Amino acid sequence: MKQLHYRNCNLCEAMCGLEIEHQGDQIIAIRGDKADPFSEGHICPKAVALQDLHNDPDRLRHPVKRTADGWQPISWEQALDETAERLHAIQRQHGKDSVGVYFGNPTAHNHGALLMLAPFIKALRTRQRYSATSADQLPHQLATLQLFGHQALFPIPDIDRTDYFLVLGGNPMASNGSIMTVPNIRGRLKALQARKGRLVVVDPRRTETAKVADEHHFIRPGTDVYLLLALTQVLFEEKRVAPGRLADLVDDMALLEEMVTPWTPERVADTVGLSAGAIRQLAGDLAKASRAAVYSRVGVTTSAHGSLSAWLVYVLNILTGNLDREGGVMFTRPAFDIVAIAGLSGDTGGFNRYRSRVHGYPEFAGEFPVTTLADEMLTPGAGQVKAFVTHAGNPVLSCPDGNRLEKALGGLDFMVSIDLYINETTRHANIILPPTGQLEHAQFDPIFQAVAVRNVAKFSEPLFDKPEGSLHDWEIMLGLMSRLNRLNAKTRRQRLQAQMLDGFLSRMGDRGLVDLGLRLGPYSHAGKVFGRLKRDGLHTLPKVAWRLLRSRQKGMKLKTLLEAPHGIDLGALTPMLPERLFTAGNRIPLVPPLYREPLAALTLPEPVARDQLLMIGRRHIRSNNSWMHNSQRLVKGKGRCDVMLHPEDAARLGIEPGAAVTVRSATGSITLPALISEDIMPGVISVPHGWGHDREGVQLEVARSAAGQSVNDVIGNDRVESLTAMAQLNGIPVTVEAA
Template structure:
């Protein structure tokens, strides 16, 4: 019997609603859900591939342990007990910071994992924490915290109402938005043009988004900061600064003007690759637009000056009067308010409270940048990392210096991975704990609902029942945390508290936390409980939670979402300031000290080096993370792992389409075929990340056969951003050479005959 189930695709940030037709465990079709008020029937190829991932024969479905004879299955009880005991033993021998933790991108797509991370982090108690944040959005979070008082206070482009949309280093037509959850972006951009609006893209590549833009400006990778400074300089010089109604809330306008007054378009033009006239026109167009939104993304935030660039994007929106106004950049009012709850729990943000052992890199929100992870494992001495916990991440493929991290993982005393696959990173684990798959647990998106271009909320129950003997992410993480806490307990009271916390989590489950968060949110009825938590602290949450969940209240609840399987539209983004500000004085300082110092030390831009090639990444609609390469639906067709190179550079190197190119740095070298065209700036090459699954022991059959190579094997971890030590993975100089062509048998035989004669 055929059945239709409504779900949410969780393979990227778009949260597209899907309609899954199935017969028992057999998926018959996956289509876009036309009744989803947010995605409106839109679906991309990734959603259709969910059935590949669900039935993937390479996917682990029970815990495994590495032995001399290979991987062997073990029980959950043994897996969790042994993991906790071995982590505890390492810390007993080497100290609490001898264990490192890494959380990958998919962690943010799994509400159960998100809700359970903090107890595990506290149970392990290490400062050696890492995540995909420092190869992605850290500069945005830092700027949000510095300007608005909370690291999760991202200003989101109001794309449905803006008249002028500038995209710098982003490609929403391929990504479906990023820190801007925007399904059906193609039609939203069409609507922008139909109402007379303008789309402008600034990127070293003519991306899919640039191809449909009204204007596209090539920019030399890593020079975004200079363009932004020049734009602000023009606005001040031509008296176009107009913050609007937020002007009384702003401090530092004079400091900003002084800091930018010498960064003229003429000063930066040659380095940036955009003429002074074009820069001035961009500034004037932004100022003249009735409503404008400037959006910068990963190409900007993983570049040499990413801290300054992310800050300046927000500042540019502020001083043109486009912050917190319809059609500009606005703040969401999420049903599950992670911003307010994070602030309540002391997670609003932090920077440089302490530094890493080896390189002295600063922490951000309790995490070190991944650029020091391998060296923390390889460098002997007190505090050396001896054990590693990874969740839903593959840093060997996604972080710089993949080969170096590969070597570092080999030397650990113990490693455990919570993951579905044996990949380039998890192959080093002693124990792998596989959670349920994407369609075997419910889906709720507290992170991406908080960065959506409309206020929306949705919960979808699991399509398939949890397989017998399987555990969800939250159950695995809670099981580890409870066991570690019991091992560290010193008194009977400690043990009682640990048992009570464990019972609370098992009883409330992940769905109970969703229900609680909704009731505490702005559409719920838990205002009095929220006030009590603010007054008494989060340690009173269990008792307060039971009061709220047991009572009959009006307002949004989990049942409300279950009654609306297509999701609930809570309306467009609305002005929220100053009430939504989390700064102590509820004001916005345009030039916090951190940025003042960084801007003082910014070097004068240099002209492009004709002998130097800079590499940038490349996003594709059928990919997101490296583990998606194990879906035949997503990798079929012509190989996408190649080197996009401008025809001028190809001619100079003597290569044609399909010829092999060797890319090398001090970190290593890779060889890939050339894709010759004029959709990229001369002097720049583009290579997608996450490919090349040929390391020994990797059990990803489809991905292995797909070929390619990992660009992170040639990006060194020593090249870091000056303020945060975040990874630089865009605008990195590489040596590019034509690979030696194999000699034909005929020519080889002729040469041999000549030599013999």
């Protein structure tokens, strides 16, 4: 008998609602859920890949151990025991920081893993922590921490009500939004234009978003900071600064004006590639728009001055009165309020509280940038990383200088990966612990509901029962955490505390933690409990959790969402300042001290050498980093890993369409076919990332057969962002020649 199952797609940030038709354990069709109040039936091509991922013969179903005779299946008991014992022994011999840990992009798409993350990290007891954050959105988080007092308090474009949408270094038509959960972006942009609004894109490539824009400006890669400074300077010069109702909350206005005064459009025009007149026109259009939103993403944040640029984007929204107002950029009020819950413990984020061992790079939110990961493994001495833990990450393909990282992984004493596949990274592991698949566990999105363009909530049951002998991500983390805590306990009291925590988390499970978070949220009636936790600290949570969960409290809870399988629309974004701020005195320091010295020291860059081009990345709607290339539905058709370059550059270099070209840097080289197009500005090439699955030992049959090489084999760890030392992935100087 055919049945229908409703859930969210978790293959990107858009949270599109799905209607999955199935019969028993067979999927018949995957369609958009027209009754979903957020996505209204829209899906992108990635959704159908859920079937491929679920049925993938390359997917691991049981723990495996690497031996001289190849990968051998082992029991969960052996896998968890041996992993914990090896990690404990290495830390006992070499110190706590001899174990490193890396969390990949898919961790954010799995609520069970997310909710078990903090106790799991605590059990590992190491400062050698890394994640995809430092190859992606770190500058955004740093800016929100500095301006608003919380690393996760993101202002989200109110795209459904804005009249002027300025996009820098972002391509939501391909990404479906990023730090802006927005299903059916095409429909929403059409609605913007239908109400006489304007979409303006600034990007070195005429992206999918730029092609539907009212206006597109090419910009030289890595120069966003100079354009943003010039836009800010024009607002002050032409007396167009108007913060609106937030004026009394904003400090440092005079200091900002003084610091941007030298950065006129005329000074930066040649550097950025826009005329001074075009820059002044952009500033004027932004200032006079009745409701405007300025938005930026990885093209900006992964450049040489990504931190200054991300900060200046928020500054522009503040100066034009578009922060926290309808049609501007606003803050969400999510049902599971990760911002408020993190605030209970005072853990709103931190920066530069300590530094990495080898290069002295600053930590952010307890993590070091991935640009130092390989060197922390390869450099001998106290604190050298000897063992490594990964969850849902493939840093060999997603981080700079993958070849060097491969060398580092090959020299470890021990490595364990919580992952579904034997990929470019996990092939170096001693033990792989595979969790259940996307359709075998429940789906809830605490991260993406907190950055959505509307307040929405949805919890989806698993489509398929958990297979016998398998574990969810959170159960694997809990199993390792419990064992490590027991091994590390030195006193009876510590052993008792470990048992209590283990018991609490085991009984709660992922569903109980979601239920608890909803009951503590703004749509529940647990204000007194929340107030008590805010007063006494989050560490008191176990004492009140069971009483709260057993109460007949009215308002939002897990039962509410289970009774609404299509999800619940909780309304449009609403003004939330100053109450939502976590800064001293609930004020906004427009020029935080962190940015003052780098801004004062900023100079125009040297011209690029005549024989060099600047390389940028590229996103495709059928892909998301490196973890979807084993789906035949997503990789079929014409290859998408190529070198896009302008006809002028192709003619100068003697390169024909489709011909093999070699891209070379001091780090390495790759050879790919040429895609000659006027959609990219002269002097720039574009290569997508996440490809290159032909390394020895990779067990991904479909991905291995797809053409492509890893662009990160050309990008070195020596080029880092100026303030945070995070990965610089855009604006990389390279040479290009016919192969």
